[in-house]
Amino acid sequence: MSAADIIEEVTASGLRGRGGAGFPTGIKWKTVSEATGPQKYIVCNADEGDSGTFADRMIMEGDPFCLIEGMAIAGLATGSTRGFVYIRSEYPDAIKVMARATVIARAEGVLGADVMGSGKAFDLEIRVGAGAYVCGEETSLLNSLEGKRGVVRAKPPLPALEGFMGRPTVVNNVLSLATIPVIFEKGAAHYASFGLGRSKGTMPVQIAGNVARGGLFETAFGMPLGELVNEIAGGTATGRPVKAVQVGGPLGAYMPPSKFDTPFAYEEFDGQGGLIGHAGVVVFDDSADMVQMARFAMEFCAVESCGKCTPCRIGAVRGVETIDRIAAGDTTAIPLLTDLCETMKDGSLCALGGFTPYPVMSALQNFPDEFGATPATQAAE
Ligand SMILES: Cc1cc2nc3c(=O)[nH]c(=O)nc-3n(C[C@H](O)[C@H](O)[C@H](O)COP(=O)(O)O)c2cc1C
Ligand code: SF4
Structure with a gap:
């Protein structure tokens, strides 16, 4: 040819x-x-x-x-x-x-x-x-x-x-x-001929974390997330209810079970504020502490940042500090965290700083009670 x-x-x-x-x-x-x-x-x-x-x-x-x-x-x-x-x-x-x-x-x-x-x-x-x-x-x-x-x-x-x-x-x-x-x-x-919409072909989905059956499962794009987690992976290994699933690596959003009907495909995940990334699916049961998960995302970014741009290099460090304030009960820091995430998202040079807000904001938006967010603090966001 x-x-x-x-x-x-x-x-x-x-x-x-x-x-x-x-x-x-x-x-x-x-x-x-x-x-x-x-x-x-x-x-x-x-x-x-x-x-x-x-x-x-x-x-x-x-x-x-x-x-x-x-x-x-x-x-x-x-x-x-x-x-x-x-x-x-x-x-x-x-x-x-x-x-x-x-x-x-x-x-x-x-x-x-x-x-x-x-x-x-x-x-x-x-x-x-x-x-x-x-x-x-x-x-x-x-x-x-x-x-x-x-x-x-x-x-x-x-x-x-x-x-x-x-x-x-x-x-x-x-x-x-x-x-x-x-x-x-x-x-x-x-x-x-395989796939859904603009997501053509198959993807080897890698299921890990707290699951009964972890492993690699290749399927055409389009299978609902819930089917992957509950049927293919058999739910959690602990037998406790699934609380959140992080899809797309450390920069991926935490998807709660209410979003389990989302088809596994690029545009469909994007529409839910998520990303499929390299198709890593990490499952957490209801014992997961979402504030600490959000903190981990910022800490990971701070450690792995290449240091070239300010929103990521400095923002991730400030993110850890801000989440520590929230964890200590200071809910006035919640709008600050939201603002910081916006800055990192819009101002970072690459997706490491630009996507770290996805796990952080998805944890805050899907599990507001754990952050102590009241309707007032959420309105301020
Ligand atoms: C922080 C960061 C880490 C990445 N890590 C990987 C990686 O480990 N493997 C990879 O193939 N792409 C990774 N990417 C995406 C690459 O920049 C790039 O988009 C990809 O290699 C292009 O290949 P593709 O078009 O075949 O996906 C990463 C992107 C970012 C921002
Ligand atoms: S966002 Fe990317 S370019 Fe900017 S400091 Fe972080 S890793 Fe480096």
Whole structure:
């Protein structure tokens, strides 16, 4: 297939990035293919830092060739001859398996100077991160890959135009790239026939936390959240009622059971003030302390912040202090917390600071009693 045909097929499949933002993969590839430069790159984001997630690890350990094949196809489609898989250091088995699989793929002609007789070159290297959540953010990852401190870069320029070493670069999640072979095996129309609305295809949902049956469950987009939690995961391990479910990692909203009819899909979660992110679902029973959960979100942001912008670097620290005031009974701090969350949401450079308000505000809005919020304090919000 020509490069243009490959990109058209990926676009027609409706595949959206599985790393969190849900950006259409075909459009990203087209941007890189049309960009000019002496060298282009494919970077696989295998930093997988979201709480409760392990789908990238399972693919790399269990079916590494699927990912390698997806990266090689991305290379042929965009004119990129070099690739990197950036794997978090906490995944020693995945690093080992991927390194070995790369050697085998090279010996079999899937990687190298003439990929499967196409006359085009593509090869890849494994790189290991050093344990920072923010290095999963694509521009921070690129800095880390270049040997620099993992600080977020302002966009524009987009990595697709000026990415690794300032060259056009595709940055895709493991799951996005590992989905590519099945799209070409079964056809874009087959893949697009699964899902709901603009959320096409399937998603490996990773269910963790206080559940009877944790694990990975791949399903077409559209299954209601409640069905995932109560039927697939069998409710809580403790047998107590579910109080909240955090979907989409540490920056995801806490969804109460009243929102369990929300279909698992990008736009539908967005409409409920949530996000599906990398499809991590972490379940909590009714013993969870929502004020402390909100505090944890701010504390996590303060610890993991790259420090580049003020709303996140300073805001998260002030957030912890403000929630401590609320926990001590000072409800006058509630409007302050809301105001701070607005500032972080609107003023942060990347989604670490920008999305931390989601777990905080969802805890406050869905469980106001625990914050001591009266109708008056909520009105002040
Ligand atoms: C703080 C932060 C952490 C992130 N961590 C990851 C990650 O671990 N893995 C990942 O694929 N994407 C992560 N992302 C999203 C990436 O920035 C980027 O959108 C993604 O790698 C693009 O690939 P995709 O289009 O295939 O999803 C993170 C984003 C932010 C803001
Ligand atoms: S929001 Fe936080 S992590 Fe993102 S650029 Fe700003 S300081 Fe860095």
